[in-house]
Every structure is written in structure tokens, then in C-alpha cells.
Amino acid sequence: MRDGKYLPQLGLDLAGGTTVTLTAVTESGNPPQEEQMNQAVNIIRQRVNGLGIAEAQVTAQGDSIIVQVPGHSQREVVEQVGQTAKLYFRQVLFSDAAAPQPSNTPTSSPSASPSAEEGQSGRPSIEPSESSSGRAMGKALQNEGPGQAQAGAAPSTLPTNMPTSLPTGGTQQQPDLSGIKKSTLMEFQKLDCTDKKNRSGGGGEIEKANEQVVVCDRDGTRKYILGPAKVLGTSVDEAEAISDPQDFGQWKVTLDFDGKGTKQFAALTTEASQQQGDRNLIAIELDRTVISAPGITNGAITGGTAEITGDFKQKEAQDLANVLRYGALPLEFRQSSIESVSPTLGRELLTGGLLAGLIGLGVVAIYVFFYYRGLGVVSILSLAGSALLTFGVVTLMSEFIGYRLTLAGVGGLIVAIGITADSFIVYFERLRDEVREGKTLRQAVERSWGRARRTILTADTVTFLAAVILYIVSVDQVRGFAFTLGLTTFVDILVVFLFTKPLMSLLVRTRFFGGGHRFSGLSASSLGVPESVKARTRRVRTREA
Incomplete structure (x- = not known):
């Protein structure tokens, strides 16, 4: 519509x-x-x-x-289609609130964070669960719950000399910064995830899978230091968006790993399950953005299947599954420009194309009325029926599957005028041949149909196969021409079999056509019937009467 x-x-x-x-x-x-x-x-x-x-x-x-x-x-x-779709599974080393930390402000003693046990109850987790096929299914990618921020709460600021670890006091557990590079900590301090550009591609250098990275979550509310990638997106065999049966209205994306990915994911979850705090989290990172970072509470996941959940709507889940299903791009791409474009050919050319179609239809109409006289009505009605049926199919396809008509497609529709005209011309000429051989009109209509049918099917089959091959080997707009050519060829068969032939069978029973009126196109003079055949035909008509 x-x-x-x-x-x-x-x-x-x-x-x-x-x-x-x-x-x-x-x-x-x-x-x-x-x-x-x-x-x-x-x-x-x-x-x-x-x-x-x-x-x-x-x-x-x-x-x-x-x-x-x-x-x-x-x-x-x-x-969405331009996403690099580089998917990594990484262990979280440290996380904090999204805003950058001032690097030149002296820091008081860091505030204590709750223990891992205190925050664990509010954190989503990766747990194996039995799927319908009996495989262990990891609830891998779930949105962070309110308790996660507390479980991994960091001090309000980091010391300016960037120690590799923070002192602990009493029984309260402090963030573990061991193993994190000083340069990574400095980058982490400066990163502002409230700035949208820092949540779309990482803001600069190409990311390497085997290095520590600093990234934001997709909402811009939290930032992370992540370890080297232990599982790559190339190890994902299949991705599918499905409705979550346990949460009405929510959608999730299921992932199936290959053999190598299954082993790597099992090793990653084994390591994380033995850690506490932030390091118990597994970050799922897509194009330098953390989709989710759930914790491991019930041991390693070895089944090779995971779920990405994160308050997805249907379209969001389907878009993500589509990107993952067709794999990561071999290169990293930056969006140089995004803009709306005006029609390159425009409505004037559309009007010109439609006008060309009407002129072609008019020329065909003049020809068939001049040559076939009354039978031209059958031709025009067949063309009109074909046009209406094609228009309806194209409109329905636009409504339900998003098909769009291009100028090349309009060209395919114009060519269809000749295909349909060719079909009924074959039929009419076979009909004339039968009458010249001495058949009555009623006999000729049936006998000529058997011969014309084979010719029409052969010609349309060749055209249809040509359209299919052209559609397969071509791209972009040429496919539009091939598609409409194939569609109209199929419509032509329907119209000839279900409309033109039945209509002819009815018309020869009328006095105007069956009686051989001189303007019917079926008179003896129009058909070029010899006098001997005329006499024989009159005797047959008399006996039938």
C-alpha cells in the first residue's frame, strides 16, 4: 500500500x-x-x-x-548491513561506570565493593540447561541485571600512578587489576561511554583479537576492560532469532558453535567459573560493543550452544541473527557517509515507461483488430486480464515481501505484451489452419487448441528458463527485469489456459462468431477458405442444425 x-x-x-x-x-x-x-x-x-x-x-x-x-x-x-560483525567472547577483567575518570585528581582510598557473593544473586548467569535435543544449552548472552553493577563496582577513581592491584582491607574484596596493562588502564580512564561515537566501532584503531581492549556496553551505561578473545565469531555455525517462551514478548538469538568453538567456549567458561567479581563475567562483544556480560555460576558450559538475550525486540534479534548467520566481513569498514538520495531516473521516466507500454498495447490492438477483426476482442480481453493479474501479483508482493518495482522491471512488463500477444496469435493461426482443412468452427476450436497448446508451452518454457538463468547470473537491477519477465511468462500461461481458450469455446457458440459474420474474423473470406471447403462446411452446419 x-x-x-x-x-x-x-x-x-x-x-x-x-x-x-x-x-x-x-x-x-x-x-x-x-x-x-x-x-x-x-x-x-x-x-x-x-x-x-x-x-x-x-x-x-x-x-x-x-x-x-x-x-x-x-x-x-x-x-545494520554494514556492520563488520566481528563477534568475540572475552573474559571481563574490570568494569566501571560509563563516565571517564579524572586522571589528574588525587584519589582517596578506594571505596569497598560488595563481595562476589553479595552481588551474585542479582546477576544473570551462564548456566547449562537441557535443550530439546538433549544438548547442554548455555544461557550465554543475557542483559546485565541491577546486581551486576554492584558485584563489579569499582572505586570512584583510580590512582594516578596506575598500580597493578589495589590494597585490600578487612574482609571486603577490592577490584583485581592484576595483569592489566598500564596503557589499557589509562585508556579505560579516558573512555566516555556516554558519547555515542565511542559505542559505534570503538572510535578509532582496528581491534585485535589477541589483545586487551577497552569497550562500552551498547546502552552507554558501563565500560569494560576485556581480555584477549578466546572464542571468535567465525566459530559460530548457525544463528537464529526465536521468541523466548519463558518471557512473553522478548526475543533471543541462539548460537551453535562448531567443534573448535565448542572446546574454546568450554575452556573460557571453565576459567571464568573459578574467578570472582568482574572476572567471573564473560563479555560477548560485537563490533567493539559489549552486548551482554553475564556471570558463570554453575560451572563450565560444554554443550556448544549459547543464547544471546538482552531485552531484544523481534526486529533487533532478527537483525543480529542475520548479521551473524552470514558471517563476519573480511575487512573492517568505516561508514564514510550516509545520506538520502533522490530518484536517479525519477517519475518522469516512470511515466515514459508506462507511456511506452500503452503505445505498445495500442499498436498490438490496432494490428489484431485489423487482421483478426472480431477476434481482436479476445486478444484485448486476454491482454487486459494478464495486465490486471500481473498488477495484482506485484502489488501483493510489495505488501507482503517488500518487492519493489524498478524501471528495469517495468521493461520486463512491457516485453510481456509481446509474449501474451504471441500466444493468442499462435492459437488463432492454428484455428485458421483447421478451418481451411474443412473443420467446422466448433471442431476447429478444440482441435487447434491441442496443437497450439504445445507450441505455447514450449515457447513460454524457453522464455521462463531464460529469465531464471538471467536472474541467477545477474545482480541488482538486471534481476528486476529477469524477475518480471519470468512472472509475466507464468501469468501468460494462466491467462491462455484459463481465459483465452474457454472464451473462444463460448464465442463460437454465438451467432456472430459461430455464424461466420464478416466482421467476426471467422468468416470464410477472412480465413481464406476455398469454395469447395465452404460448401462442405455449409453441409456440415446444416446437419448440425
Whole structure:
């Protein structure tokens, strides 16, 4: 539905849309390899198709990829398909509130944080649970609960000399900073997660899996120091968004690890389960943002299956599963620009395309009325039926699966006029042949149909196969032409079999057509019937009467 009317949705070239430019960044600073760019284009195109968006354009230009999605409301989709989708599972080393800590302010003795046991009850955890298949399923990625912040509470400020550990006093447990690099602690102090740009790509350098990193959570309320990645997103075999049966209205993403990932995840959860405080947490990091960081309470998870939960809505869960399902991009990309684009061809060309279709239809109508006379009515009604059926199918596809009609698609619809006209011309010529051989009109209609049917099916099958092959080997707008060509070929078969043939069987029973009126197109003179055949046909008609 468009503007309150049931009309097909228009593609990027006819209605404009949104475009994003993704620029590839390499660790060495050298231009990316062509093979990597081609792989990235294919993955992004798969993501777009997985979201059910038709007629999107994904092209590589040098070290950049241009993604164009029709419709001005698709900005979020364009941003989502450009995610690098680098998924890491890391152990949390330290966490604190999101705001940066002043590095030049003397610090009083750090405040005590509750013990791990005190905060444990309010923290979501990773626990094995039996799935329907009998495998242990880890509730791996759950949103932090209110108790997590307390369990990992840090002092209000860190000492300026960055000690590797803080003193402990009494029975209260202090944050453990052992093993954390001084440079990492300094970066942690300066990071402000309330700034949105620090929650979208890490704000600068390319992230390395085998190093400690400082990142924010996706809400910007907490920041983390994470250890080296122990499980990579490439070890994820399958990702699926499902509704949470235990929490109505909430969605989650299930992950299945391969054999290597199962062993790595088991080792990671084993190590974390033996720690306390922040180091009992496993962070799930996607594109330098912590999606969730639950704790380990019941030992290691060895089943190879995990769940990402985090107060997801359906669309959010499906988008995340779509990104993970098609894999990480081979390169890291920065969004150079995102903007709305005006139609590249516009409504004027749409009007021109429709006008060309009407002119073509008019020329066909003139020809069939001139050559076939009254049978031209059958031709025009068949074309009208084909047009209405095609319009209805395209409109329904726009409504339910997001199909968008492009100028190339309009070209495929115009070609369909010739395909449909060719079908009934084959039928009419077979009918003429039968009458010339001495058959009555009623006999000729049935006998000619058997011969014409085979020819029509053969021709339409060849056209349909050509459209399928063109759709498979082509990309972007050429697919739009191939799709509408295949669709209209299928519609042509339906119209000829279910409308044109039954209509002819009814018309030859009328006096105007069956009696051979000179304007019916079935008169002896119109068919070129010899005098001997005319006499024989009249005798047959008399006996039938």
C-alpha cells in the first residue's frame, strides 16, 4: 500500500532511497585485496536479501562499498548491513561506570565493593540447561541485571600512578587489576561511554583479537576492560532469532558453535567459573560493543550452544541473527557517509515507461483488430486480464515481501505484451489452419487448441528458463527485469489456459462468431477458405442444425 492505495512499491531508481558508503580499513594501511572486497560485497548482499529487501544495490568502487536501499525509511537497515560483525567472547577483567575518570585528581582510598557473593544473586548467569535435543544449552548472552553493577563496582577513581592491584582491607574484596596493562588502564580512564561515537566501532584503531581492549556496553551505561578473545565469531555455525517462551514478548538469538568453538567456549567458561567479581563475567562483544556480560555460576558450559538475550525486540534479534548467520566481513569498514538520495531516473521516466507500454498495447490492438477483426476482442480481453493479474501479483508482493518495482522491471512488463500477444496469435493461426482443412468452427476450436497448446508451452518454457538463468547470473537491477519477465511468462500461461481458450469455446457458440459474420474474423473470406471447403462446411452446419 502506498499513499493509502494498493499500489506497487517503487525501487531506488524510481522513488529514491538511502545510500551509505563503507570504506575499507586494513591494519597495514594498504589498499584491500580485490578478493576481500568481492567477498565483502557478497556478504553484504546476502544480508540485504536476508532482511527481505528487494532491488537494493551493493557495488564495490575502489576501496569502498556503496549500499543503496530503496525507500527513505531504510536508514537503520543500511547501517545494520554494514556492520563488520566481528563477534568475540572475552573474559571481563574490570568494569566501571560509563563516565571517564579524572586522571589528574588525587584519589582517596578506594571505596569497598560488595563481595562476589553479595552481588551474585542479582546477576544473570551462564548456566547449562537441557535443550530439546538433549544438548547442554548455555544461557550465554543475557542483559546485565541491577546486581551486576554492584558485584563489579569499582572505586570512584583510580590512582594516578596506575598500580597493578589495589590494597585490600578487612574482609571486603577490592577490584583485581592484576595483569592489566598500564596503557589499557589509562585508556579505560579516558573512555566516555556516554558519547555515542565511542559505542559505534570503538572510535578509532582496528581491534585485535589477541589483545586487551577497552569497550562500552551498547546502552552507554558501563565500560569494560576485556581480555584477549578466546572464542571468535567465525566459530559460530548457525544463528537464529526465536521468541523466548519463558518471557512473553522478548526475543533471543541462539548460537551453535562448531567443534573448535565448542572446546574454546568450554575452556573460557571453565576459567571464568573459578574467578570472582568482574572476572567471573564473560563479555560477548560485537563490533567493539559489549552486548551482554553475564556471570558463570554453575560451572563450565560444554554443550556448544549459547543464547544471546538482552531485552531484544523481534526486529533487533532478527537483525543480529542475520548479521551473524552470514558471517563476519573480511575487512573492517568505516561508514564514510550516509545520506538520502533522490530518484536517479525519477517519475518522469516512470511515466515514459508506462507511456511506452500503452503505445505498445495500442499498436498490438490496432494490428489484431485489423487482421483478426472480431477476434481482436479476445486478444484485448486476454491482454487486459494478464495486465490486471500481473498488477495484482506485484502489488501483493510489495505488501507482503517488500518487492519493489524498478524501471528495469517495468521493461520486463512491457516485453510481456509481446509474449501474451504471441500466444493468442499462435492459437488463432492454428484455428485458421483447421478451418481451411474443412473443420467446422466448433471442431476447429478444440482441435487447434491441442496443437497450439504445445507450441505455447514450449515457447513460454524457453522464455521462463531464460529469465531464471538471467536472474541467477545477474545482480541488482538486471534481476528486476529477469524477475518480471519470468512472472509475466507464468501469468501468460494462466491467462491462455484459463481465459483465452474457454472464451473462444463460448464465442463460437454465438451467432456472430459461430455464424461466420464478416466482421467476426471467422468468416470464410477472412480465413481464406476455398469454395469447395465452404460448401462442405455449409453441409456440415446444416446437419448440425
